[in-house]
Amino acid sequence: MTLVLGVDSSTQSTKALLIDAADGTVVEQRSTPHPAGTEVDPRAWLAAFDEAAGPLLERAEALSVGGQQHGMVALDAAGEPVRDALLWNDTRSAEEAGDLIEELGGPQACADAIGSVMVASFTASKLRWVRDHEPDHAARVAQVLLPHDYVSRHAAAPGTAPFTDRGDASGTGYFATSTGEWRPDLAASAIGHEIALPRLVEPGTAGAETAAGVLIAGGSGDNAAAALGMGLETGDVLVSIGTSGVASAISAVPVADGSGAVTGFADAAHGFLPLVATVNAAQILDLQARWLGVDHAELAELALAAPARSNGVSFLPYYGGERTPNRPDATGVWTGLTPRTTREDLARAAFEALLCSLADAVDLLVKATGAEPRRILMVGGATRSAAVRALAPAILGRPVVLPPSGEYVARGAARQAAWALTGELPDWPLPDTETLEADPTPGVRDAYAALRDSTKREARA
């Protein structure tokens, strides 16, 4: 049996799947948690890789790493981190994103140059923040990697030059997504001097080998890897509910949305991945469970015991600032609380807020791509919740296709590894899916939209 190893170095953990390259069957899987926070010592991801993937690597013939997008791993001339990595959900660089957009000539010019209108999440915004707030650190930056590049380099034989792929590169802010080339001038302008960028590896090829001779594919950003893991096809919309909330689709042509609602990333093959991302997703439920003193199963039970609209309680879940809508300084806003509000209402409101935020993301994607989705598929850690599964079709207002619970980013990475190994993208059938249906509850979205719009302040960009 030929085995390949797919790894997801995501925000909250490293997940590793050892997979039979012939048909995509998972042979073994392991995971290791990451430190919490939006600023993390990136060496923790290397330790997590060693723990989760290390024991599986010796049985694999090829490896590929998917990872959280955008994170700034700034290295000095010796290849050591200059400071902790700033993650995609760290919103301190919002002002700097605005500066970079202005320097490029405005939002549409920015989208035309890099495929997206920059937000705080983008690596370039973080580099500019370091330049402006930590000049001593900035001066020492010799090279910048993305989280997945940093982990791939760690897995490679000593002395291997860092490498990445077009999918993850397209989230940096210094990559011309439509032509597939680095823009070293934009990287230099973000940090204030020229820096080395990782070599770009073509889809379906290997970037390096481990010391033991295991091939390492280019890897990708987690959303591009998930699209590959799901076998996403044109017309599908993939909703992912992990640390981030994401609605994404495959497109044969690049997208350059000057409104900034849709980021025009590249995918992990030869296409494109228009995507709408939120910063607050599964952790809305984590927080609510903590506040109510229950676990996730009990939170779902409470929520399903309350009526739709949560007896008038609704809230904006933009606790850590938000990216869609672009409100980096926002905090959560609750309304409709009365002496009659129950724990059940509070639990249900959390699911309704999460799913309304995702429904907004789907609507923005549908509007930008101009086509009603053929299918909406749903993955990510929060889909383990019975309440997410029950309420998603009601709030999204459409049937939702649910694959069996699994690690689809790691599966996509494994598919990339098999592609690099054999020269062909393997055709791994998706395990049996379930279609979730429910009567739409548009009133829930109306209440959310009213609150969202009444708290709107114009963003600078």
Ligand SMILES: Nc1ncnc2c1ncn2[C@@H]1O[C@H](COP(=O)(O)OP(=O)(O)O)[C@@H](O)[C@H]1O
């Ligand atoms: N049964 C559940 N109900 C709700 N949320 C859950 C459940 N199981 C896991 N989660 C949440 O899913 C999130 C992790 O999802 P995952 O897709 O692995 O995230 P990421 O890829 O961003 O690290 C965590 O916030 C976790 O609490």
Ligand SMILES: O=C(CO)[C@@H](O)[C@H](O)COP(=O)(O)O
């Ligand atoms: O910033 C984005 C997409 O642009 C996020 O989707 C990150 O890629 C993190 O993903 P998860 O760890 O939540 O999967």
